[in-house]
Structure formats: structure tokens, C-alpha cells
Amino acid sequence: MSVTTDATALAERTRRRQFREKIVTHVCLLAGILIFVFPIYLTLIGSTHDVNTIGRGDVPLLPGAEAVANYTQAWGAGGGRYMGTPAGTMLANSLIMALCIAVGKIAISLTSAYAVVFFRFPLRMVFFWLIFITLMLPVEVRIIPTFQVMVDLGLTNTMAGLVIPLIASATATLLFRQFFLTIPDEYVEAAKIDGAGPIRFFIDVVLPLSRTNIAALFVILFIYGWNQYLWPLLIVNDRSLETVVVGLTKMIGTGDQQNEWNVIMATAVFALLPPVAVVVFMQRWFVKGLTETEK
Amino acid sequence: MQKKVIFKGAVLPYLLLAPQLLITGIFFFWPAGQAIYQSFLREDAFGLSVEFVGFENFLDVVRDQTWLDSAGRTLLFSGSVAVLALGSALFLAVQADKHIRGADVYKTLLIWPYAVAPAIAAVLWLFMFHPNIGLFGRMLNGLGIPWDYRLNGNQAMLMVIMASAWKQVSYNFIFFLAGLQSIPRAVLEAAAIDGAKPARRFWTIIFPLLSPTAFFLLVVNLVYAFFDTFGVIHSLTHGGPGKATETLIYRVYTDGVINLNLGSSSAQSVILMLLVVALTVIQFRYVERKVHY
Incomplete structure (x- = not known):
């Protein structure tokens, strides 16, 4: 009891x-x-x-x-004390930049990882290490000389100038290399017996297998591209190429009370919405991609 | 590592590598080399003559009291951002890892700030703490606390720290959560059966098992605070008032882009590069040693 x-x-x-x-x-x-x-x-x-x-x-x-x-x-129309660039234009620029950076990085990383893993050729590891080392050279530490290169190549104030230098990617190459190494040798043998060459194998076998990795990387790289700040600030002073993250802070200037804050806040919402939507809707791939690429 | 079965091709692999290597060469190695080269040169005021000055640019930088002040400020700033962002992320991850209703909704709501650009995070904090138009800024002034981060250096520093840490929490949260989920439940249950209280379980089991994640995140957060927070500082304070929020990376920008002092800016860039290299090496060595605990 x-x-x-x-x-x-x-x-x-x-x-x-x-x-x-x-x-x-x-x-x-x-x-x-x-x-x-x-x-x-x-x-x-x-x-x-x-x-x-x-x-x-x-x-x-x-x-x-x-x-x-x-x-x-x-x-x-835009806002700010001086009439800034319309958010429509800035969003279009940001979107083009982010998409080109994400797609470009994925494309050249896929091909370079494929070369390093599925071929044997002189200087293979040298090339791999050259790509790997770029991990240690963020844009920020080589601002001035990179800017000079851009001027020499006539790439300032162009969309190509915004995108191309940011396309090289050590992390994406590493991720794909890691993944390609897990593709069983039997697949390659079977493909060879069937008479498929390296390009056929890449398109019909490797690409479909890499789908989830590509989706995961896409989310991370899209956000990386959309959120670029210092690079567009340096390369672009043509209003028609302004990206929304940089454009927004230019609208604020020194934070004067007389700013058209209502329009600035509306622009801030525009600037936030696309990357946040991508993260929320692709959360599963995003979390997987993040924890696997960087570790 | 190398596969046993491979394709034959003499030209194709080089073609596949070409785009990556070209971009890396033109936009990474060439400028990095230029930075190193220029850091040993000095131009006269009109850019007419250039002379080789050895390590003088570096010595000038390191002897310059204002640069040393920037370095100290950067340490304070980065340390604060890392501690704040790691601490709150770990706390939230431990909470979200518990078996509670709505855990997935909580996770989603804590993950999205990853998508916010540092510069936008700064703008959001400006809307809250602007002395004239910000809700909290006005509140502080209303309470008799003179608040204006545009005039008060300490308040400016506080603002950039808060905005930078705010943006980084979700990133850390994702990694801590993944780390927590990989800890075997059996170990925790065994400790609980042995009578270990939650706090003790945390410090003796969870925390040691999370330490590789925490260390990795510490390095990432420091790199973030050194470089990526440029956007926060540029849009919030422009390094001011005075030089109150001028970090090393902001100084490279002002010296190089605004003041066009190439030699000094390059020397500063090279110093920062060495810093990144050191951090990366430490990270890889530590991860290799520690990851198989």
C-alpha cells in the first residue's frame, strides 16, 4: 500500500x-x-x-x-536622400550575380574534381594543391592588387567582373572530389565495357549521382553570391549594375535622420527576402551541404 | 587518394581543369603575388618612381601606433563576436536538441538568419538602435542614457559587435546541433542512470565531445570577424567615430582604396594573409589530431 x-x-x-x-x-x-x-x-x-x-x-x-x-x-524609383537605384534593377543585378556565381562555381568545380579523380596525368596533385591553397586567400586580403587586375582587364563596371573572379572555388572542388572518390570502381568498369567514354560517363552517371550535392551547394553558393559586399563595392560604381546589398547601405549613407527611411526599409525587405526564402524552402539540402562542405 | 580504375586521356583532363585554374591564376595567385611584390616597394606621391625598400613597409606598419591600435581593436572585436556568437548558439542548440514539441519549427526559425548578409544585419540593427529613428535608441535616450553610436566610440563598437554576432549565431547553431545529434544517446542515458545531473552531463560528456566542433567554429568565427564583418562596419559606422571601429581589414580598405597608399596597404594585406594561413594550418592540424577522439 x-x-x-x-x-x-x-x-x-x-x-x-x-x-x-x-x-x-x-x-x-x-x-x-x-x-x-x-x-x-x-x-x-x-x-x-x-x-x-x-x-x-x-x-x-x-x-x-x-x-x-x-x-x-x-x-x-528607389529612395534615399539622392534618388537611389530602383530596387527592381538592384534585385535583378543581385539575382543574376548570385545565380551566375552559384552555377559557375558548381560547373567548374565539377569538371576540375572529375579531372583530378578519374584521370591520371602529370602535375595532377600540383593542380589540386593550387586550387586548395586558394582557401587561404579571401578577397579581402588581396583587395588592391585584384582591383588592379580588374582595371587592366577592363572588367570594372561589368557583370562579368562581378562574377568571374568569385567563381573559383576550393570548397566546392574538395566536396565533389570527396564524393567522386566514393563512386565504386565497378561503375567505371561497366561504363568502359559498354564503350562509354569519360564524357558520356560524366553526363550519364556522375552528374545524376551528384544531384543532392549540387542542390546543397547551390543553396550555400547562391547566398554567398547574393551577400557579396566588398567586391561589388569596389568593382561597380555604375548605378545600373548596383547590387541590392550594397545599394541599400548607400541609400542609408551616414544614417541621416532625413533619409526616406520608409523606402529604405522596404528595400531592406526586398534584399532579405530571396536568400531567406531559399534557406527556408531548401533547408534540408542546405543544412546537409553546410555541415558536409565545411567539415 | 586515387581511384584504381581510371579513364585515359592526354588533353581532356587539362581542359576540364582549365577554367578553374585560369580563374585561380588570374584572380588569386597573380594579385596575391602582386600584393607581396608591392609590399616591398614604395611609390613617390605622384606615382612617377618606384623604389625597392625591403621590409620597410612592414616595419612602418608594425611601428605605427594607429595600426597597433587597430590590431588591438580587431582582437577585442573578434574575440567578443566569437564568444557571443558561439555561446548563444551552443545554448540554443542544447535547448533545441531536447525532445520537445515543435523542435523542427524552432530549428527552422533559428536557421534562417544564415541568409542575412552581414551588411543587412547591420542595417537591421541600425533601424533598432538609431538614436533618432530607432525604437531602442530612442528608448535609451528617453531613459536618460545618452545613446548615439555615431558619436560615442564605445557604443559604436558595441553596435558592430552585436550586429556581427547576431548574424553568425545561426551558422554556429547549425553545426552545434549537428554535433549534438551525433553524440550517442546511450552514453547520455548511461550517465543519467548513474545519477549525473544535467549540468554535470553537459560539462563532462557533451562539452568534451563537442570540442572539435567548437574549435572548428572558433576558427571560422575568427575568420568571419576578421574579414566578413567589413560589410557590418562599412554600413554601420564607416570605421568611426574617429577610428573607434576601424578593424585591420577596414584599414586595408581605407589605406588602399581611399588613401591610395599601395605599399602600406599591400604590406597590411600580406600580414593578414599570413594570419589566415596560420589559422588554416592550426585548424587542419587540430582537426586531424582531434577528430577521431
Whole structure:
């Protein structure tokens, strides 16, 4: 009798403790999420009010009625103290840049990894190491000389100049090499018996097998391309080639109170939306790609 | 490593490698070589003559008190960003790893900030903490705390640290979560049965098993804080007020692009390159030694 009541009491206590622990966990996670979501919420709200409400500093916590006007102005005309580049143009530039960088990196990394893994030729490992070493040379540490090369080649203020120098990729090459090494030798033998050459094998066997890796890399590289900052800042001063991340901070300038903050916030939403959407909708590939490429 | 079965081809492999190698050569090795070459030269003010000055550019950089100040500032900045971003990410990952309802929703909601560019993160923080238009900025001033990160150097530093760390948490979160999920449940359950309390389980089992991940992330976060935060600083404070938020990478930019002092800027670039090389080597050595615990 007393044993069972003790047991029930203990079970009850444990259940209560577990319940309390669960609540604490939920509260911690919700607090964490709030810290990340609130800045975006505030920006969304700001983009629905008129310029004076924000300029006065009285941003309410609920949406206003100016959303359509603000987003139309941002999309078509731009804002900021000087009339900036329209967000429509900047988004198109960012999109082209991000897509070209992602596709380009994947394409040349696929072919170079294929060469290193499936062929044997003089200087093979030298080439591999040359690609590998570029991991240690981020754009930021070679700004000035790279800029001079761009000037010499006449690539400043061109989309090609924005994209091509960023296409080389040691990480993508490493990832594909790693993956190609796991393709069983029997596949290659079977292909050879069937009379398929290296190009046939690449297109019919290797590419389909690499699908998930390509998807995962695409997400990461698209975001990498979209979020470029220093490079476009250096290479482009032609308004028609402005990308949205750089364009947005140019609109803000020194952060003057007189800025058209409502339009700036609408542009910020435009700048955020595409990469966030890519991460959210392709989360599975993205997490896989991230943890596998960088480790 | 090499496959046993391979294709024959004398030209094809070189053709396949050509695009990558061309781009790497033109845009990585050539400029990096130029940076090293220029770091030993000095141009006169009009760019008419160039002379070889040996290590003088480097010595000038290292002897320059303002550069040393930048270096110190960069250490403070990078350390703070790394500690903040790693600490909060680990905390959140431990919470999200528990068996609770809605864990997947929580994970999604904590992962998306990865997509936010550093410069955009800075803009979001500006909207919150601008002294005139920001909700919190005005609140602080309303409470009698004089807040203006455009005038107060410490506040500016705080702003760039917060915005930079905010952006990096989700990246760390993803890796910590993956690390936590790879810890065998049986080990944790055995410890629990032996009577180890959650805190003790964390410090004696989870944390040591996570240490390779944590170390890898520490290096990544430091590299991020050294280089990728250029966007945060450029859009938020432009290195100011004064030089209060001028990190080493920001200084390479101002000396090279704004002041056109090529020799000094190149020398600074070379110093930063050595730093990256050192960090990468440390990382690879450590990972190789430590990854098979």
C-alpha cells in the first residue's frame, strides 16, 4: 500500500519536474527566436508607414497603411536622400550575380574534381594543391592588387567582373572530389565495357549521382553570391549594375535622420527576402551541404 | 587518394581543369603575388618612381601606433563576436536538441538568419538602435542614457559587435546541433542512470565531445570577424567615430582604396594573409589530431 503511494508520488514529482523543464526549454527557445525575428518585424512594420512617422521616431509596433506606396516607390524609383537605384534593377543585378556565381562555381568545380579523380596525368596533385591553397586567400586580403587586375582587364563596371573572379572555388572542388572518390570502381568498369567514354560517363552517371550535392551547394553558393559586399563595392560604381546589398547601405549613407527611411526599409525587405526564402524552402539540402562542405 | 580504375586521356583532363585554374591564376595567385611584390616597394606621391625598400613597409606598419591600435581593436572585436556568437548558439542548440514539441519549427526559425548578409544585419540593427529613428535608441535616450553610436566610440563598437554576432549565431547553431545529434544517446542515458545531473552531463560528456566542433567554429568565427564583418562596419559606422571601429581589414580598405597608399596597404594585406594561413594550418592540424577522439 505505502509502496504504491510512494511510487505514485515519485512519478508525480518526476512528471512535474519534466513539465517544468520543458517549459523552461520552450521559453529559452522562444526568447532566442524573438531576438532574431524582432529586427525583421520592426523593419517590416517600418516599411508600412509614411516617411514622417519614422522620421519623427514614432515607429508604432503595428503595421500602417503605406505599404503599397512604399514598396512601389522602392521597386520603381528607389529612395534615399539622392534618388537611389530602383530596387527592381538592384534585385535583378543581385539575382543574376548570385545565380551566375552559384552555377559557375558548381560547373567548374565539377569538371576540375572529375579531372583530378578519374584521370591520371602529370602535375595532377600540383593542380589540386593550387586550387586548395586558394582557401587561404579571401578577397579581402588581396583587395588592391585584384582591383588592379580588374582595371587592366577592363572588367570594372561589368557583370562579368562581378562574377568571374568569385567563381573559383576550393570548397566546392574538395566536396565533389570527396564524393567522386566514393563512386565504386565497378561503375567505371561497366561504363568502359559498354564503350562509354569519360564524357558520356560524366553526363550519364556522375552528374545524376551528384544531384543532392549540387542542390546543397547551390543553396550555400547562391547566398554567398547574393551577400557579396566588398567586391561589388569596389568593382561597380555604375548605378545600373548596383547590387541590392550594397545599394541599400548607400541609400542609408551616414544614417541621416532625413533619409526616406520608409523606402529604405522596404528595400531592406526586398534584399532579405530571396536568400531567406531559399534557406527556408531548401533547408534540408542546405543544412546537409553546410555541415558536409565545411567539415 | 586515387581511384584504381581510371579513364585515359592526354588533353581532356587539362581542359576540364582549365577554367578553374585560369580563374585561380588570374584572380588569386597573380594579385596575391602582386600584393607581396608591392609590399616591398614604395611609390613617390605622384606615382612617377618606384623604389625597392625591403621590409620597410612592414616595419612602418608594425611601428605605427594607429595600426597597433587597430590590431588591438580587431582582437577585442573578434574575440567578443566569437564568444557571443558561439555561446548563444551552443545554448540554443542544447535547448533545441531536447525532445520537445515543435523542435523542427524552432530549428527552422533559428536557421534562417544564415541568409542575412552581414551588411543587412547591420542595417537591421541600425533601424533598432538609431538614436533618432530607432525604437531602442530612442528608448535609451528617453531613459536618460545618452545613446548615439555615431558619436560615442564605445557604443559604436558595441553596435558592430552585436550586429556581427547576431548574424553568425545561426551558422554556429547549425553545426552545434549537428554535433549534438551525433553524440550517442546511450552514453547520455548511461550517465543519467548513474545519477549525473544535467549540468554535470553537459560539462563532462557533451562539452568534451563537442570540442572539435567548437574549435572548428572558433576558427571560422575568427575568420568571419576578421574579414566578413567589413560589410557590418562599412554600413554601420564607416570605421568611426574617429577610428573607434576601424578593424585591420577596414584599414586595408581605407589605406588602399581611399588613401591610395599601395605599399602600406599591400604590406597590411600580406600580414593578414599570413594570419589566415596560420589559422588554416592550426585548424587542419587540430582537426586531424582531434577528430577521431
